[in-house]
Amino acid sequence: TGLANGSAFLTVGSTAPLFSQASATQLDRLHSVPGPAGRAVEMAGLAQINRDSVNAIMNRLPLVLGLIAAVTFALLFLLTGSVVLPLKALVLNVLSLSAAFGALVWIFQDGHFGALGTTPSGTLEANMPVLLFCIAFGLSMDYEVFLVSRIREYWLESGAARPALPSAAQACAANDKSVALGLARTARVITAAALVMSISFAALIPAQVSFMRMFGIGLTLAVLVDATVVRMVLLPAFMHILGRWCWWAPTPLAWAHERFGISEAAVLRGRPVVPAESAVDQGSRISGTGYHS
DSSP states (O other): OEEETTEEEOOOOOOSOTTSHHHHHHHHHHHHSOOGGGOOOOOOSHHHHHHHHHHHHHHHHHHHHHHHHHHHHHHHHHHHSOSHHHHHHHHHHHHHHHHHHHHHIIIIITOGGGGGGSOOOSSOOTHHHHHHHHHHHHHHHHHHHHHHHHHHHHHHHTTTTSSSOOOHHHHHHHHHHHHHHHHHHHHHHHHHHHHHHHHHHHTTTTOSSHHHHHHHHHHHHHHHHIIIIIIIIIHHHHHHHHGGGGGOBOHHHHHHHHHHOOSGGGGGTTOOOOOHHHHHHHTOOOOOOOOBO
């Protein structure tokens, strides 16, 4: 307790565990106490800092998530020429992030596995999900671009993307073949990259600081789940189910992609069209656009 510059400083002790419900209730009661002569009372301390951080994050969360989704959608559309594949990427990224967040809650918040040597607090620090999301989402998009860009190359080579569309069965077969070849060509690269990143992140797990331990476990799980279950299982299954519609875009957007697209195919215009059944075998590169109506 002290006085300085016309302000009084009062220290309040508490036996409630930090970040617990009891601590939050106590903080609410302190806020309900009016200041002397109606003067404003400002709170400090770790509990208040955590609450302020949560409030700031939640207030900006819809805007930030919307901006990330919009930018991701736009860039993936410019790469693929499809409005379906960017939506698929966002959904699959949420799955890998959900697995990581769920594991952190189950271990460190609920106290399973002995909280891996830490004391369960019943909550996670406010900045942990934010940092984990930023890094894990970026890595997920990295793997997405590796895989989808190669699949698109084979899709263009098949000839199924050209204006003179083949039958639905031929287009679906070309899509399945493109997915299989793209996966075969990028699986080793994605797996190697995921192993390097997961080993690096796993080095944080033995840390004696709980924040670093959570960070290491969350990122390791996010990378491994994304590179295995999501990219190698869910993505091919998704593209097989949708078939040729994976590459669909409305005509105005298809025109915009032809004009402003950032895929490698832009430098391949003017090459002769190779029949679908021999394009991949000959290793040719042809230009084309996504399937559109």
